[in-house]
Amino acid sequence: MPAFVSSRLFWIGALTVIVALVLPTYVSGYVLGLLTVAYYTAVFAMSWDLLFGFAGEVNFGPTFLIGVGAYTAGILDAHYSPGLSIWICIAAGALAAVVGGVILALPALRVSGPYFGLTTLVAVLMLQNFIVVAAGLTGGEIGLAVPDVISIDAKTNYWIALGFMLVSGAILFGLSRSAIGLILQASGQDKIQAGALGFNVTKHKLAAFVVSAFFSGLAGALMVFYMGTASVSTFVDVGVGVQIIIAAVLGGRRTVIGAAIGAIFLIGMGELLRPLGELATLIVSVIALLVILFFPDGFLGIIRGGAKA
Amino acid sequence: MLFWQILIDGFAISALYALGATGFTLIFGVSGVLNLSHGAIMVGAAVAAWAAAGEFGTGPYMGALIGILAGLVLAFATYFIAVRPIQRSRAIAESEKEIFILTATLLWGIIIQEAIAYLFTNNAKTVLPIVEGVTTVFGVRTPRNEYFTAVICWVAIGLLWFLVNRTRRGKSVMAASMNPRGVTLLGIELSSIYLTVWAIYGLLAGVAGILLGMFLGVSSYSVGPLTASAFSIVVLGGLGSVSGSLIAAYVVGYLETGTAYLISPAYRTIPALLLLVVVMYLRPQGLFGRR
Amino acid sequence: MxxxxxxxxxxxxxxxxxxxxxxxxxxxxxxxxxxxxxxxxxxxxxxxxxxxxxxxxxxxxxxxxxxxxxxxxxxxxxxxxxxxxxxxxxxxxxxxxxxxxxxxxxxxxxxxxxxxxxxxxxxxxxxxxxxxxxxxxxxxxxxxxxxTSTSLAGLVCDAAKDLLVEPYKMKTAVIMSEDAAWTTPLDAGYEKCLPDIGVKVVDHIRMSPDTTDFTPIFNKIEALKPDVMITGISHVGTQPTVQWKSQQVPIPMFGISSQATNSTFWKDTNGAVEGVMFNAVSGPGVAxxxxxxxxxxxxxxxxxxxxxxxxxxxxxxxxxxxxxxxxxxxxxxxxxxxxxxxxxxxxxxxxxAFKPKGDPNPHALRTGKGYITGLMLQWQGGKQVNVWPKELAAGTVTWPSFIKLKAASN
CATH class of the missing domain: 3.40.50.2300 (Response regulator)
Incomplete structure (x- = not known):
């Protein structure tokens, strides 16, 4: 049975990738632009899922890692363009996010449950305050105008985002199925027992933190050079983190792939419902709440449920 | 003069924080639920009071009453829509319930917030104050409404103390927060305790929301910051400890007010956040939490 | 709705x-x-x-x-x-x-x-x-x-000269503005043009647009005893206005308050906006x-x-x-x-008309005589009344009860 489920999942996944590959031939630049944002958000959600979905900790801080990556890349470009290639800026952003991840991990790993949640939330609020106070460097409330973009061509941006999502998705999924993922999952369910079995839980969590930070920061930095602007409301605000958490839970926790589906769904739905104006967010939230209440395993759970029946 | 100013202003804002956080911590103590729609319920109550008093002309007293009622209704709705189905669900593993309740209450909060924005726009609103005018004490001219706010907050907290310590119903709530299983052995239905706690919570959040609306004003943008501030205060004080929350509310309130007066209003929230980081690092269970 | x-x-x-x-x-x-x-x-x-x-x-x-x-x-x-x-x-x-x-x-x-x-x-x-x-x-x-913010600052100063400095002999001001992109040049403009009309800037307070409690800000301003608060607010509006009234801060608010230009602002503030003066490009009843x-x-x-x-x-x-x-x-x-x-x-x-290429602000609006001059409105009894410039004014400046000001007899 599990083999069947995973093979069914595999076929659905393969089909989705094929659709994503042929899409640029058929749809307009705008839809591609939308999917570009959705793919980056999918990486945010997958990174969140690897660390927190598996380890069972409530983390409100994905935007801390994303924000550090995005702003590092953006600030470097704003100050040194055109002397510095944007790819160096992006690499520096990812690196800074890893450093940020370690700094956040050190206190965060000492605590658990709601305390862990609050520590990560505070990290986001501190970053937000720092950006506003250091307005000379970061652009503050105004947002940072970045002189360079990767490309203004919708297709180029789409290919970069899609490739990035597939590669990082494969790596994150692989990790989640590896020893690290299993140990994290075990520690999420019963920390003491996992420790008693001789696993160094803290070491594995730290490793997961670093990987999650790397991909979050990289995606944040890439998105800066797609949008051409970095602002608190796009990359750091707690509301952005909430979207990511909802995406991961909606798609199906502990699946990595589910997180990506959830993210693409949220952004796509938001756009489809745009004609409803102010009601769009309301309706998306209601749908998400219904899924969580009635299908706690998310979209992937629904697909799997269908497979069993 | 500056000293008295900080003392008086800090007192009122801290009392408001304390009232907001009390209900939040009570729910956690009794049922282990962190209700992230907290800010939305407070704003909902305030906007209901504003709409009743202003749009429909019921006057401030009737408006306040309608606001409190709205807080109560929203609290029950939160419980029945976003909390109880998950607590009772068999499809969700026990270890997963925490994150599901957090996500569900978060979504429910967003739903309330968006509904408010749709019906009444995002404009900040202020509830018609019951007490108007100013008084001067120690050379500090303060709106009477500020004293009124502090008094009502402490009366409400006092009533809560009386209820918990002096009534049978209250004592069983207190007992449930210490040992839920023990209470069921005594033949008290846990679900009826939950209902009582959510009712108390709704009243407290409603009153706090309306007072906030009279004192500072609310908008649907306040939802997130209100939840975050209640969450921080409650964790700082030690989750589930009501007296810890009260003290933490005053620590945060005075730290913010002091910073705003002595350093700059722009840095208002930063020292409180730093304190929180330090406390989390040195004493993760909060200042007065039992572990 | x-x-x-x-x-x-x-x-x-x-x-x-x-x-x-x-x-x-x-x-x-x-x-x-x-x-x-x-x-x-x-x-x-x-x-x-x-x-x-x-x-x-x-x-x-x-x-x-x-x-x-x-x-x-x-x-x-x-x-x-x-x-x-x-x-x-x-x-x-x-x-x-x-x-x-x-x-x-x-x-x-x-x-x-x-x-x-x-x-x-x-x-x-x-x-x-x-x-x-x-x-x-x-x-x-x-x-x-x-x-542009600089033009706005200039228009506010022009109005302040006629409405505050000449009749009330005001000499000092505190600038109160929100931290945002548009207020940086606005504040610089205020700092430059207020001294030109004989008003000394005694302090300059910038606050976060997320501020909800304005009590410390108003108390700080009041302690400086300026004659007027010159505002630069847009993202905030309701809260400072309501708290200004409930604390009865005895200093007029004058300047830019974008939310006050909206007709629903009276209701949002339960009338606390009475007496607030704000710059606008148009006003109800002003042709x-x-x-x-x-x-x-x-x-x-x-x-x-x-x-x-x-x-x-x-x-x-x-x-x-x-x-x-x-x-x-x-x-x-x-x-x-x-x-x-x-x-x-x-x-x-x-x-x-737009400023041409070569100007430091190309594609900005031309202002001043013959182009856009702006107005100064004041909320009075639930209505926005234009009080400046004189040829378009529909009323005169009045103050809420907690502001005790008398025009110099001359």
Whole structure:
């Protein structure tokens, strides 16, 4: 049975990738632009899922890692363009996010449950305050105008985002199925027992933190050079983190792939419902709440449920 | 003069924080639920009071009453829509319930917030104050409404103390927060305790929301910051400890007010956040939490 | 809420009526605005109104004007997405965008990249036009259809001289403004022009736009005993106004308070706004030009409330774009830019012309005598009353009971 489920999942996944590959031939630049944002958000959600979905900790801080990556890349470009290639800026952003991840991990790993949640939330609020106070460097409330973009061509941006999502998705999924993922999952369910079995839980969590930070920061930095602007409301605000958490839970926790589906769904739905104006967010939230209440395993759970029946 | 100013202003804002956080911590103590729609319920109550008093002309007293009622209704709705189905669900593993309740209450909060924005726009609103005018004490001219706010907050907290310590119903709530299983052995239905706690919570959040609306004003943008501030205060004080929350509310309130007066209003929230980081690092269970 | 519904109904009605009577392709104008914010909510309805009027008279060279509306939820990122959608999916010919400087600054490079004419009806930051000066060829597609912060500061000082310094002999002021893109040049402007009219700036307080408790700010200001508070607020409004009244701060508020320009502000503040004076480009009952009052009447009839400041400019901008397209002989973006630069149009807020290439602020509005002069309104008994300039004034300055001021007898 599990083999069947995973093979069914595999076929659905393969089909989705094929659709994503042929899409640029058929749809307009705008839809591609939308999917570009959705793919980056999918990486945010997958990174969140690897660390927190598996380890069972409530983390409100994905935007801390994303924000550090995005702003590092953006600030470097704003100050040194055109002397510095944007790819160096992006690499520096990812690196800074890893450093940020370690700094956040050190206190965060000492605590658990709601305390862990609050520590990560505070990290986001501190970053937000720092950006506003250091307005000379970061652009503050105004947002940072970045002189360079990767490309203004919708297709180029789409290919970069899609490739990035597939590669990082494969790596994150692989990790989640590896020893690290299993140990994290075990520690999420019963920390003491996992420790008693001789696993160094803290070491594995730290490793997961670093990987999650790397991909979050990289995606944040890439998105800066797609949008051409970095602002608190796009990359750091707690509301952005909430979207990511909802995406991961909606798609199906502990699946990595589910997180990506959830993210693409949220952004796509938001756009489809745009004609409803102010009601769009309301309706998306209601749908998400219904899924969580009635299908706690998310979209992937629904697909799997269908497979069993 | 500056000293008295900080003392008086800090007192009122801290009392408001304390009232907001009390209900939040009570729910956690009794049922282990962190209700992230907290800010939305407070704003909902305030906007209901504003709409009743202003749009429909019921006057401030009737408006306040309608606001409190709205807080109560929203609290029950939160419980029945976003909390109880998950607590009772068999499809969700026990270890997963925490994150599901957090996500569900978060979504429910967003739903309330968006509904408010749709019906009444995002404009900040202020509830018609019951007490108007100013008084001067120690050379500090303060709106009477500020004293009124502090008094009502402490009366409400006092009533809560009386209820918990002096009534049978209250004592069983207190007992449930210490040992839920023990209470069921005594033949008290846990679900009826939950209902009582959510009712108390709704009243407290409603009153706090309306007072906030009279004192500072609310908008649907306040939802997130209100939840975050209640969450921080409650964790700082030690989750589930009501007296810890009260003290933490005053620590945060005075730290913010002091910073705003002595350093700059722009840095208002930063020292409180730093304190929180330090406390989390040195004493993760909060200042007065039992572990 | 009621206005929104009627707006939706009105848009549906237009959609139904539109028939195949039009000769050529329609001209599409995208409107990216903040549907839920006080100042932003008038932008789309006002543009819609202008388009309907133009269409009723036969459109532009036989082409119908279509308004495509995008709600940006006050977010730069959503605005960028909306802009991309507007240009590549909906093929708009021009965009009217936002009252928030941050949003316009984020869109400015996109207007250049996608070569699409963009004009803002309400953002104020000088940086928008300074950017154009630095990189004209790339950024020339952006026009600043509202006053720059520096111009606003100048207009506030002009009004302060006539309304405060001469009658009340005011000598000192505290500047109170929110931390935002548009207030940096505004504050610099205040610091420069207030001393010129004989008012000393004793302190300068900037607060976060998230501030909710203004008690410390007002107490700090009061301790300095200035004669007046010169404001620069837009994202905040209700809360400082209400707390100013409930604390009975005995110092007048004077300057820019964008939310106070909206007609619902009295109700939002339960009347606390009584006595607040604020700069505006138009006001109810003030015939700045012959077009002003007919516009306000039509708007009120259609949507049930009075437009915010960005409504007036948005309405004018649709006419300006239509005029530019007519003169350019089509919708080629570069020709449209040239035609826009030659604009000389009397709209609802005065005579509109843009500063030329080579100016430190190219594509900013010309201000001063003969162009846009601005007004100073005061809330009195639930109404916005114009008190400046004298030739357009409908009343005189009054103070709420907690401000004890007497005009010097001479």
């Amino acid at each position: 009621f206005s929104l519904k009627s707006f939706l109904l009105a848009s549906c009605a237009t959609a139904l009526i539109s028939s195949s009577a039009w000769a050529a392709d329609p001209i599409k104008i995208g409107v990216i605005a903040e549907a839920q914010a006080v100042a932003g909510s008038s932008i789309a309805p006002a543009a819609q109104l202008a388009a309907e009027e133009i269409n009723a008279k036969g459109g532009v060279d036989g082409r119908k004007i279509e308004i495509v509306v995008y709600d940006n939820h006050s977010s730069s990122a959503e605005s960028v997405r909306a802009f991309q959608r507007a240009v590549s999916e909906d093929k708009v010919n021009a965009v009217i965008a936002s009252y928030i400087s941050e949003v316009v600054l984020a869109l400015e490079p996109w207007a250049g990249r996608l070569k699409t004419l963009m004009i803002t009806p309400g953002a104020a930051s000088d940086v928008i036009t300074q950017n154009i000066a630095k990189n004209y060829d790339q950024l020339k597609y952006t026009f600043h259809g509202y006053l 700045v030009t012959p077009k002003t009052l007919p516009f306000v009447d039509a708007y009120q009839k259609k949507f049930g409330n009075i437009p915010s400041y960005a409504g007036y400019t948005s309405y004018d901008e649709v006419y300006m774009i239509a005029d530019a397209i007519h003169r350019a002989g089509g919708t080629d973006p570069d020709k449209m830019v040239e035609a826009m630069e030659a604009t000389d149009y009397v709209g609802t807020i005065g005579r509109v």
